[in-house]
Amino acid sequence: MSLxxxxxxxxxxxxxxxxxLLIDLSLSVxxxxxxxxxxxxxxxxxxxxxxxxxxxxxxxxxxxxxxxxLSQLSEKQLSALRKQTIGIIFQQFNLLxxxxxxxxxxxxxxxSSENDNHADEVLVQMKNLENGVNALVSIVETFMPPxxxxxxxx
Numbered sequence: 826m827s828l829x830x831x832x833x834x835x836x837x838x839x840x841x842x843x844x845x846l847l848i849d850l851s852l853s854v855x856x857x858x859x860x861x862x863x864x865x866x867x868x869x870x871x872x873x874x875x876x877x878x879x880x881x882x883x884x885x886x887x888x889x890x891x892x893x894x895l896s897q898l899s900e901k902q903l904s905a906l907r908k909q910t911i912g913i914i915f916q917q918f919n920l921l922x923x924x925x926x927x928x929x930x931x932x933x934x935x936x937s938s939e940n941d942n943h944a945d946e947v948l949v950q951m952k953n954l955e956n957g958v959n960a961l962v963s964i965v966e967t968f969m970p971p972x973x974x975x976x977x978x979x
Contacts, residue, residue: 826891826910828854828877833886835872846872850886878911879903 835847846869854860862870875881877888879895888895890910898906907913921928 826854827856827889828852829887829889830877831887833873833876833883833888835869835876835881835884837872847876874913878907878913880907 830850830852833847833850834845836843836845838844850873862873864870872881876883877890877895879898883896890906893906895903895906
């Protein structure tokens with residue numbers, strides 16, 4: 826997957842005052858590249874991830890994922906892009922606590938109108954990713970203070 830961000834600006838209004846979180850941000854990530862996003866609490870990391878994922882609107886600038894311009898996509902198309910291309914690991918797991926991991930994965934496919942049971946395939950893929958994730962966690966723990974290492978997104 827490739828990611829191109831050009832001149833991205835994003836602000837929030839806090840107490841009637843505009844607070845600029847992303848100012849003229851440009852970034853290029855090539856397929857296969859791995860990057861770490863680090864910064865103080867409130868510096869815009871989550872906002873950036875939400876904008877890239879199409880969960881928050883692009884206020885100014887351009888974002889392309891695999892040459893697809895996000896600002897030109899409908900909500901339905903953004904949802905499909907998130908489902909097929911973007912993976913987010915949330916700080917809160919957003920799982921149904923009464924279900925097992927496999928049942929939570931199955932639930933995603935049931936609610937998305939897919940009839941196939943993909944949970945076993947997903948669990949195998951997750952196991953295959955385990956070594957890579959463990960390596961990433963090791964890198965993050967090496968370069969990040971322990972109190973901020975919990976805020977990791979892959």
